Amino acid sequence: MLEKIDLSRKVGKAEYKEARERAEWKLGDLQREARDLAIPVIVVFEGWDAAGKGTLINNLILPLDPRGFSVYSALPPNEEEALRPFLWRFWIRTPARGRFAIFDRSWYRRVLNDRVDSRGKGPPLRQAFEDIRSFERQLADDGFCLLKFLLHISKAEQKRRFEKIRKNPATAWRVTGEDLRRHRQYRAYLAAFEDMLAETDSDAAPWTVVEAHDHRFATLKIFETVTGALERRIAAAQKKPKPRPSRRARPVGADADGPAILEGVDLTKSLERERYRRALKKSQRRIRELEHEIYLRRVPVIILYEGWDAAGKGGNIRRLTQNLDPRGYEVVPVGPPNDTEKSHHYLWRFWTQIPKAGHMTIFDRSWYGRVMVERVEGLCTEAEWRRAFGEINEMEQHLRHFGTVLLKFWLQIDPDEQLRRFREREQTPHKRWKISQEDWRNRRKWDEYEAAVEEMLLRTSTPQAPWTIVESNCKWYARIKVLDAVCEAIEQRLKG
Amino acid sequence: MLEKIDLSRKVGKAEYKEARERAEWKLGDLQREARDLAIPVIVVFEGWDAAGKGTLINNLILPLDPRGFSVYSALPPNEEEALRPFLWRFWIRTPARGRFAIFDRSWYRRVLNDRVDSRGKGPPLRQAFEDIRSFERQLADDGFCLLKFLLHISKAEQKRRFEKIRKNPATAWRVTGEDLRRHRQYRAYLAAFEDMLAETDSDAAPWTVVEAHDHRFATLKIFETVTGALERRIAAAQKKPKPRPSRRARPVGADADGPAILEGVDLTKSLERERYRRALKKSQRRIRELEHEIYLRRVPVIILYEGWDAAGKGGNIRRLTQNLDPRGYEVVPVGPPNDTEKSHHYLWRFWTQIPKAGHMTIFDRSWYGRVMVERVEGLCTEAEWRRAFGEINEMEQHLRHFGTVLLKFWLQIDPDEQLRRFREREQTPHKRWKISQEDWRNRRKWDEYEAAVEEMLLRTSTPQAPWTIVESNCKWYARIKVLDAVCEAIEQRLKG
Numbered sequence: 001m002l003e004k005i006d007l008s009r010k011v012g013k014a015e016y017k018e019a020r021e022r023a024e025w026k027l028g029d030l031q032r033e034a035r036d037l038a039i040p041v042i043v044v045f046e047g048w049d050a051a052g053k054g055t056l057i058n059n060l061i062l063p064l065d066p067r068g069f070s071v072y073s074a075l076p077p078n079e080e081e082a083l084r085p086f087l088w089r090f091w092i093r094t095p096a097r098g099r100f101a102i103f104d105r106s107w108y109r110r111v112l113n114d115r116v117d118s119r120g121k122g123p124p125l126r127q128a129f130e131d132i133r134s135f136e137r138q139l140a141d142d143g144f145c146l147l148k149f150l151l152h153i154s155k156a157e158q159k160r161r162f163e164k165i166r167k168n169p170a171t172a173w174r175v176t177g178e179d180l181r182r183h184r185q186y187r188a189y190l191a192a193f194e195d196m197l198a199e200t201d202s203d204a205a206p207w208t209v210v211e212a213h214d215h216r217f218a219t220l221k222i223f224e225t226v227t228g229a230l231e232r233r234i235a236a237a238q239k240k241p242k243p244r245p246s247r248r249a250r251p252v253g254a255d256a257d258g259p260a261i262l263e264g265v266d267l268t269k270s271l272e273r274e275r276y277r278r279a280l281k282k283s284q285r286r287i288r289e290l291e292h293e294i295y296l297r298r299v300p301v302i303i304l305y306e307g308w309d310a311a312g313k314g315g316n317i318r319r320l321t322q323n324l325d326p327r328g329y330e331v332v333p334v335g336p337p338n339d340t341e342k343s344h345h346y347l348w349r350f351w352t353q354i355p356k357a358g359h360m361t362i363f364d365r366s367w368y369g370r371v372m373v374e375r376v377e378g379l380c381t382e383a384e385w386r387r388a389f390g391e392i393n394e395m396e397q398h399l400r401h402f403g404t405v406l407l408k409f410w411l412q413i414d415p416d417e418q419l420r421r422f423r424e425r426e427q428t429p430h431k432r433w434k435i436s437q438e439d440w441r442n443r444r445k446w447d448e449y450e451a452a453v454e455e456m457l458l459r460t461s462t463p464q465a466p467w468t469i470v471e472s473n474c475k476w477y478a479r480i481k482v483l484d485a486v487c488e489a490i491e492q493r494l495k496g
Numbered sequence: 497m498l499e500k501i502d503l504s505r506k507v508g509k510a511e512y513k514e515a516r517e518r519a520e521w522k523l524g525d526l527q528r529e530a531r532d533l534a535i536p537v538i539v540v541f542e543g544w545d546a547a548g549k550g551t552l553i554n555n556l557i558l559p560l561d562p563r564g565f566s567v568y569s570a571l572p573p574n575e576e577e578a579l580r581p582f583l584w585r586f587w588i589r590t591p592a593r594g595r596f597a598i599f600d601r602s603w604y605r606r607v608l609n610d611r612v613d614s615r616g617k618g619p620p621l622r623q624a625f626e627d628i629r630s631f632e633r634q635l636a637d638d639g640f641c642l643l644k645f646l647l648h649i650s651k652a653e654q655k656r657r658f659e660k661i662r663k664n665p666a667t668a669w670r671v672t673g674e675d676l677r678r679h680r681q682y683r684a685y686l687a688a689f690e691d692m693l694a695e696t697d698s699d700a701a702p703w704t705v706v707e708a709h710d711h712r713f714a715t716l717k718i719f720e721t722v723t724g725a726l727e728r729r730i731a732a733a734q735k736k737p738k739p740r741p742s743r744r745a746r747p748v749g750a751d752a753d754g755p756a757i758l759e760g761v762d763l764t765k766s767l768e769r770e771r772y773r774r775a776l777k778k779s780q781r782r783i784r785e786l787e788h789e790i791y792l793r794r795v796p797v798i799i800l801y802e803g804w805d806a807a808g809k810g811g812n813i814r815r816l817t818q819n820l821d822p823r824g825y826e827v828v829p830v831g832p833p834n835d836t837e838k839s840h841h842y843l844w845r846f847w848t849q850i851p852k853a854g855h856m857t858i859f860d861r862s863w864y865g866r867v868m869v870e871r872v873e874g875l876c877t878e879a880e881w882r883r884a885f886g887e888i889n890e891m892e893q894h895l896r897h898f899g900t901v902l903l904k905f906w907l908q909i910d911p912d913e914q915l916r917r918f919r920e921r922e923q924t925p926h927k928r929w930k931i932s933q934e935d936w937r938n939r940r941k942w943d944e945y946e947a948a949v950e951e952m953l954l955r956t957s958t959p960q961a962p963w964t965i966v967e968s969n970c971k972w973y974a975r976i977k978v979l980d981a982v983c984e985a986i987e988q989r990l991k992g
Contacts, residue, residue, distance in 0.1 A: 025926055032929060054821040061822060062814060066860060067829035071822045079574055104823060170785055173792065289666055296669065318558060325550040326557060326567045327600060333563035339835050364562060430521055433528055 002193055005209060007154055011216040020216075023223035024063035030230040031064050031100070037237045038097035038343075040144045043226065044106045047151025048189075049179050050161040051212045053104055056151065059219045060226065061102065069100035074109055083298070083356040085402035086110050086128070087135050091351035094139065096343040106148075107132055111196055116188045127401050129199045134394040140204030141387060142345045145233040147226060148205055150193065151212040155186040245378045261457050261469070262450060265412050270474035283483040284323040290490045291328045295358045299493055300404045302355060303486060304363040306372070307411025308449075309439045310421040312475045313364055316411065319479045320362065320486065330355070334365035346370055346380075346388075347395060354399070366408075367392055371456045376448050389459040396465040405493045406465050409482055410457065411472040415446055498689055501705060503650055507712040516712075519719035520559035526726040527560050527596070533733045534593035534839075536640045539722065540602045543647025544685075545675050546657040547708045549600055552647065555715045556722065557598065565596035570605055579794070579852040581898035582606050582624070583631050587847035590635065592839040602644075603628055607692050612684045623897050625695040630890040636700030637883060638841045641729040643722060644701055646689065647708040651682040741874045757953050757965070758946060761908050766970035779979040780819040786986045787824045791854045795989055796900045798851060799982060800859040802868070803907025804945075805935045806917040808971045809860055812907065815975045816858065816982065826851070830861040842866055842876075842884075843891060850895070863888055867952045872944050885955040892961040901989045902961050905978055906953065907968040911942055 011019075034041060043060070045053050061069060072093050081089045087107055095101040110128050140146055153161075162183065165171045182189065201207045208225045212218045271279070294301055303320070305313045321329055332353050341349040347367060355361035370392070375385040399406055413421075422443070425435040442449070461467045468485050472478035507515070530537060539556070541549050557565060568589050577585045583603055591597040606624045636642055649657075658679065662668045678685065697703045704721045708714045767775070790797055799816070801809045817825055828849050837845040843863060851857035866888070871881040895902055909917075918939070921931040938945070957963045964981050968974035 028926075054823060057822045058818070058820065062818060065829075066810075066813070066827040067831065071826070073823045078576065080576070102822075170788065174788075292666065292670075314562075317562070322554070322558060324554065326553045326598075327550060327569045330567070331562035333561075335563065430524075 001197070002152060002190060002209065005152060005211060007152065007157070007211050007213045009211050009217050010214040011220055013216070016216040016220065019220055020059075020223070023220065023227060026227050027060075027223060027230075028063045028065070030227055030234065031068055033234050034100075034145070034230060035068055035098040037234060038143075039230075039233055039237060040095045040097050040139075041100045041230070042095065042103070042139065042144060042146045043100065044103045044108070044146075044148040045151065046106060046108050046112070046148065047210070047212065048153050048158055049182060050158055050165070050175075051151035051153050052215055052218065053151060055215060056210075056212070056218055056222060057102060057104055060222055064100065068098070069102060070095070071102045071104060074103060074105040074107075076109070076113075080356070083358065084300075084354055085131075085398055085404075087131055087398060088351060088354055091135070091348065094144075094345060094348060096340070097143075098343075107135070108196060108200075111199075112189065112192050113182075115192050116182075116185060131394075131398045131401060132200055133202070134391075134398070136200070136202065136205040138347070138391050138394070139345065141391075143237075144345075145229055146205035147229055148200075148207045149222060149225070150197070150207055150209045151218065152209050153212050155183070157213055158183055158186070243381050243383065245381045245384075261454055262412060265469055265471055267412065267414055267417075267471050267473040269471040269477050271477040271480060273476070276476035276480065279480045280319060280483070283480060283487060284319070286487050287320070287483060287490075288323045288325070290487060290494075291324050291360065293494055294360065294405075294490060295328055297494060298357040299490070300355050300357045300399075300402065301360040301407075301486075301490065302363070302399065302404055303360065303407045303409070304366040304368075305409050305411065306365060306368050307409070307470075307472065308413050308418055309442055310418050310425070310435075311411035311413045311472050312478055313411055315475060316470075316472075316479050316482055317362055317364060320483060324360075328358075329360040329362060331362045331364060334363060334369065346374075347391065350395075357403075367395070368456060368460070371460075372449065372452050375452050376445060389456075392460055393462055393465075396460075396462065400464045403493075405489050407486055407489055408460075408465060408467045409485075410453070410467055410469045411478060412469055413472050415443070417473045418443060497693070498648060498686060498705065501648060501707060503648065503653070503707050503709045505707050505713050506710040507716055509712070512712040512716065515716055516555075516719065519716065519723060522723050523556075523719060523726075524559045524561070526723055526730065527564055529730050530596075530641070530726060531564055531594040533730060534639075535726075535729055535733060536591045536593050536635075536638075537596040537726070538591065538599070538635065538640060538642045539596065540599045540604070540642075540644040541647065542602060542604050542608070542644065543706070543708065544649050544654055545678060546654055546661070546671075547647035547649050548711055548714065549647060551711060552706075552708070552714055552718060553598060553600055556718055560596065564594070565598060566591070567598045567600060570599060570601035570603075572605070572609075576852070579854065580796075580850055581627075581894055581900075583627055583894060584847060584850055587631070587844065590640075590841060590844060592836070593639075594839075603631070604692060604696075607695075608685065608688050609678075611688050612678075612681060627890075627894045627897060628696055629698070630887075630894070632696070632698065632701040634843070634887050634890070635841065637887075639733075640841075641725055642701035643725055644696075644703045645718060645721070646693070646703055646705045647714065648705050649708050651679070653709055654679055654682070739877050739879065741877045741880075757950055758908060761965055761967055763908065763910055763913075763967050763969040765967040765973050767973040767976060769972070772972035772976065775976045776815060776979070779976060779983060780815070782983050783816070783979060783986075784819045784821070786983060786990075787820050787856065789990055790856065790901075790986060791824055793990060794853040795986070796851050796853045796895075796898065797856040797903075797982075797986065798859070798895065798900055799856065799903045799905070800862040800864070801905050801907065802861060802864050803905070803966075803968065804909050804914055805938055806914050806921070806931075807907035807909045807968050808974055809907055811971060812905075812966075812968075812975050812978055813858055813860060816979060820856075824854075825856040825858060827858045827860060830859060830865065842870075843887065846891075853899075863891070864952060864956070867956075868945065868948050871948050872941060885952075888956055889958055889961075892956075892958065896960045899989075901985050903982055903985055904956075904961060904963045905981075906949070906963055906965045907974060908965055909968050911939070913969045914939060 045057055047053060057071060061071065070093075074089075077086070077089065090103070090107045093101060111125060111132070115125055136146055162175050162179065166175050197207050208221070210218050210221050305317065307313055317331055321331065337346070337349060350367045353361060353363075370380065370388040371385050374380045396406060422435055422439060425431040457467050457469070470478045470481050541553055543549060553567060557567065566589075570586075573582070573585065586599070586603045589597060607621060607628070611621055632642055658671050658675065662671050693703050704717070706714050706717050801813065803809055813827055817827065833842070833845060846859075846863045849857060849859075866876065866884040867881050870876045892902060918931055918935060921927040953963050953965070966974045966977050
């Protein structure tokens with residue numbers, strides 16, 4: 001298809017000047033409207049070397065208010081980036097609501113250069129396409145306006161441009177051996193581009209091929225595409241105001257009649273003091289050794305804790321980390337999002353915390369807040385928390401594609417045990433700070449939360465990322481169960 | 497002095513258990529008090545390899561609420577970090593008010609390893625000490641509680657520990673050739689430690705040498721030092737509430753009678769259209785070439801704009817960047833700080849934006865807001881803006897030590913010209929969004945702002961970082977003056 005495109009299209013100088021000026025005014029206005037409507041915008045530039053990305057991006061940003069955009073160059077991943085899932089560095093750069101992010105090369109490197117070079121690094125190609133599709137769809141579902149440009153020139157034109165750059169001593173250094181090697185592989189890249197277009201062109205994030213032989217034609221086409229997409233997105237936002245959240249916790253659909261998972265949990269499981277002490281010592285020694293192993297083998301580990309208030313998350317995490325080297329792990333406590341976090345996709349703040357390969361991150365509460373507290377307290381819309389089940393599964397799958405060991409613990413206690421612990425906290429001076437009116441309020445909504453938890457466990461226990469329910473009426477039992485589950489999962493991974 | 501220290505001190509097991517438990521409760525309480533009083537805390541761990549930093553840090557953090565601290569390991573700088581001034585990676589990790597940051601190795605690497613290795617990289621040693629002292633004093637002045645531990649063991653003890661680690665196959669990999677090389681250089685490091693203590697022990701950030709042969713003794717000493725310092729800092733905060741800001745713009749002291757800088761500026765300077773066009777074309781071509789040069793030579797460039805509302809900053813920046821490659825520059829517009837930024841030192845948000853060597857960052861308004869808008873509008877205390885002159889000079893000096901080209905432009909217009917432009921903005925549909933009630937309010941305070949600007953120009957025009965006053969009644973003249981000044985400064989630097 002790319003070969004069929006007519007690359008001879010041109011625009012005259014006078015026509016260009018007038019049209020560009022008009023387009024610049026328009027884009028400036030649309031940027032302000034998008035800002036006021038809190039629409040986040042992503043524009044991706046991919047294409048051939050020497051197709052003029054730098055100049056075309058600069059043309060696009062000149063009429064924009066610099067307070068409202070950032071430009072990112074996706075060079076080959078640096079060390080920090082190579083140690084994380086390949087979408088990580090793009091997720092953390094997704095713009096806040098009302099802002100533009102412009103990418104000079106993007107997540108498509110993975111399915112272009114990496115593919116043609118067949119370095120054998122990273123996940124297989126189809127997995128990468130899958131991860132990209134869910135990434136883009138998740139953003140679009142959250143209200144992002146996404147545009148992708150493929151700057152297209154012929155092999156002959158590329159050759160001509162390289163020669164021109166190399167003739168000028170001031171710019172000769174810009175054409176590298178890599179560039180010339182890629183030039184010789186023009187056909188291989190063409191096939192990669194075609195495949196990329198076929199796999200990732202979607203309503204959510206459409207591709208526009210830009211005939212880039214004539215920079216005036218290319219500039220105008222980019223302006224028109226961007227302004228057109230913004231106008232449509234803005235019109236949609238003005239027509240359909242964002243629905244207001246409504247509180248709804250009851251499980252929906254057939255699942256409501258399914259087996260109640262939490263009901264079947266045996267909360268009498270316990271461990272007596274002496275056995276606990278011995279087991280703790282042994283397991284803590286084991287996990288310290290594994291911490292060294294995962295560092296040497298560059299395995300990333302994510303452990304997340306969810307559970308009732310006073311289920312013992314804090315003490316459990318403390319026993320897990322007590323003997324570890326603090327350089328190898330991090331505990332991330334998750335509370336309500338701050339202003340910056342609220343102005344991004346709800347998964348953004350978790351992406352920013354993803355561990356490097358070789359490190360361990362422990363989340364004290366997590367992204368599951370979306371389908372529990374945010375759902376029950378009406379902090380998001382029903383459509384949003386319904387969509388979240390699939391989004392979370394996709395995110396966890398992306399982590400698994402990267403080789404992450406992912407453990408999810410639900411700490412279960414019964415209402416009587418919770419009451420006992422609340423009272424104990426109130427009566428012990430050193431624990432009093434742990435209990436607040438908030439805890440009592442949540443407790444009164446036990447049933448609503450339970451329904452949400454049941455649905456969460458059902459919909460997000462995937463074969464790759466199952467939940468482990470931890471019987472926690474006896475704290476000692478719970479601590480050893482978690483420690484052993486973590487050790488086993490890591491050992492399994494190191495063997496595999 | 498270090499050699500004189502009695503390293504045989506020990507604590508018995510029973511005594512330790514009780515004392516540590518007591519210290520843990522206390523530290524937990526103090527952390528919550530520090531949080532409530534918004535006191536930021538930094539704890540630095542330096543010392544010999546195998547002195548037990550990992551274990552001692554873990555002991556310290558276990559009683560802390562994980563929502564309130566972060567641990568950072570200062571490995572040798574990665575690529576991102578090596579391309580910035582050496583304090584950059586620590587500045588951006590300074591904790592928000594109420595939080596702890598614990599550093600496993602720190603900015604002292606520069607004056608320890610780098611010094612002993614004499615790699616000749618980086619600024620000379622005395623410059624580094626100077627930069628460290630101003631960094632720590634700036635934080636202390638802002639209310640930080642700063643503690644620095646030097647974990648000390650003898651050469652014989654270090655040898656014994658290395659041998660023990662190497663005997664165990666599971667841990668043998670942890671002792672590297674580097675470690676052994678440093679062990680042989682024990683005396684050289686001892687001298688470096690002594691020098692470091694002498695140069696950087698201060699009330700603002702005192703050093704505590706910890707005898708680390710006995711880990712129980714070391715743990716308790718660390719706990720006692722931290723809790724003692726926190727108690728003193730908390731008591732001080734409770735006794736003396738933070739003074740409220742008061743508006744005061746009139747220049748103070750002898751300078752008030754000095755020459756009025758702005759009065760002498762010749763605002764009739766201008767350029768006619770045809771000459772402007774030719775000069776613009778020429779200068780834009782020149783700066784594009786220089787952009788490539790600084791990239792190849794890894795020179796960092798910072799250009800900051802300050803000036804009256806409607807002085808033409810936006811249009812000036814646009815002409816500066818019009819022809820540049822967007823991969824090489826970034827425009828950072830500076831508005832009021834957001835919540836996250838407010839919870840840090842006021843210079844923090846600018847440190848996070850410092851360009852990599854080889855790149856250019858253009859600040860549209862800057863850290864000078866502290867001594868202009870924050871001063872005039874009473875957004876900080878008088879003590880704070882008075883202190884800021886010196887702090888800013890120190891920051892700019894640190895940037896210069898790293899080889900940064902730093903340009904500071906004051907865009908000057910007179911009140912009549914401002915009025916003309918305000919009216920034009922109100923009457924032109926496409927410019928109307930640029931003008932607000934805020935602008936008219938600021939205009940009424942012209943004299944107060946002028947006094948603040950005069951004092952700023954006087955106190956922060958250092959030989960290393962002078963201000964350039966740009967006569968801006970004629971925008972064309974102003975644009976060419978800035979472009980040429982930037983080109984000249986870069987050329988000067990490339991020659992040097």
